[in-house]
Amino acid sequence: MRPAMTFSALALLTLAAQAQPxxxxxxxxxxxxxxxxxxxxxxxxxxxxxxxxxxxxxxxxxxxxxxxxxxxxxxxxxxxxxxxxxxxxxxxxxxxxxxxxxxxxxxxxxxxxxxxxxxxxxxxxxxxxxxxxxxxxxxxxxxKMPLPPNYGPPLQSVQAPPRSEQLKYGEYLANIGHCMDCHTARDERGMPVPGRVGAGGMEFKGPWGISVSRNLTSHESGLKSWSDAQIARAIREGVDRQGQPYKPPMAYPFYKNINDADMAALISYLRSLAPVANGGKT
Missing domain, CATH: 1.10.760 (Cytochrome Bc1 Complex; Chain D, domain 2)
Incomplete structure (x- = not known):
């Protein structure tokens, strides 16, 4: 029985090692x-x-x-x-x-x-x-609104772009971080306004009062004049270029943990957004 027990113990250790990453x-x-x-x-x-x-x-x-x-x-x-x-x-x-x-x-x-x-x-x-x-x-x-029958066809397999493709990987991060879900204005039905992806303007009410998502596009009223360091600081620390704090609900306490490579990829993607006139400022 000892060899079997040893094998089982090794198998468990192997599974644990595989699960850790x-x-x-x-x-x-x-x-x-x-x-x-x-x-x-x-x-x-x-x-x-x-x-x-x-x-x-x-x-x-x-x-x-x-x-x-x-x-x-x-x-x-x-x-x-x-x-x-x-x-x-x-x-x-x-x-x-x-x-x-x-x-x-x-x-x-x-x-x-x-x-x-x-x-x-x-x-x-x-x-x-x-x-x-x-x-x-x-x-x-x-x-009070009808929900769709589904959100699209069943998914079989999804792969992330390679990290070496910075722009595509930045878009991947922006998607799984659902950045545009908040930074795109919506109509009275709660649907994204066409042609205003990333331009901000969505209102959020909470104990903090009312905040409005800002423009993330490369427009003058957006991030055009911002440096990469300023964008990274805004995302991680929740402050504007003058160091003034933004209001919730943006997840600054979480975004502070984004590593430098991922932040660079994310900023690369934001830089690629077509310029759209201002939609709001938090």
């Missing part, structure tokens, strides 16, 4: 560019993070066309995702479909998460599995 990548993504905690982290009445409750959700999104609540995405088996398989969790994140067949509505940015590569999706799932289970029942979201 995925978990590290998941931590980097979740606590960086993807920033799921910006919505799913439990919060107090003034919007303050309740770190002891982890990603147990509950943050309300009160909009004219919906009343949504961030879901509990901890491994709790009663109120969270503890009973979901990896495949079900992946389908929910990347295709917006719950295990029971119901569609996940806004503000979950499914159209951007569809760009998540297979490897990064697996890394995020590994990270979620490693979080403490927190019992927190979240109200169901309700919508």
């Amino acid at each position: 995925a978990l590290e990548r998941g931590k980097y993504l979740m606590e960086g560019i993807v920033a799921c905690g910006n919505c799913h982290l439990a919060r107090g009445p003034q919007g303050q993070p309740l770190f002891e409750k982890g990603l147990s959700g509950g943050l309300p999104f009160d909009e004219p066309v919906f009343m949504a609540y961030a879901a509990n995405i901890t491994p709790d088996k009663v109120t969270g995702i503890g009973n979901w398989t990896d495949a079900q969790l992946g389908k929910a994140i990347r295709e917006g479909m719950r295990p029971d067949g119901r569609l996940i509505g806004p503000p979950m940015p499914i159209e951007y998460y569809r760009h998540l590569s297979d490897a990064d999706l697996a890394a995020i799932i590994a990270y979620l599995r490693a979080q403490p289970a927190v019992r927190n029942a979240v109200p169901k979201s309700s919508y």
Whole structure:
């Protein structure tokens, strides 16, 4: 029996070693560019993070066309995702479909998460599995607008561009970080305004008052006169060129963890956006 036991122990160690890079990548993504905690982290009445409750959700999104609540995405088996398989969790994140067949509505940015590569999706799932289970029942979201039947055809396999292709990889990061989900103005139906991608102008109401997403395009009213260092500082620290703080809800506490190579790729992509007149300033 000893050889079998030794083999089993080695197999477990091998699996653990293989899982570690995925978990590290998941931590980097979740606590960086993807920033799921910006919505799913439990919060107090003034919007303050309740770190002891982890990603147990509950943050309300009160909009004219919906009343949504961030879901509990901890491994709790009663109120969270503890009973979901990896495949079900992946389908929910990347295709917006719950295990029971119901569609996940806004503000979950499914159209951007569809760009998540297979490897990064697996890394995020590994990270979620490693979080403490927190019992927190979240109200169901309700919508006054019809939801689409789906967010596109079923995805088979998605690969990220190579990091050596800086512009394409920067676009990939902007997609999985759903930057344009907030930095593009929307019409009364909540749909992105055509021709204004990245031009800002979307309003956000919260305990901080009202903030308006700024223009990220290369227009004069956008980032044209900003240096790369100023853009990086704004993303990581949440301050403008004069050092004045921006208001929430941009995920500065998460974006500070974006490494230099990824930040350079992201800025490269932002520089490539066609100039569009100002849509707003936070």
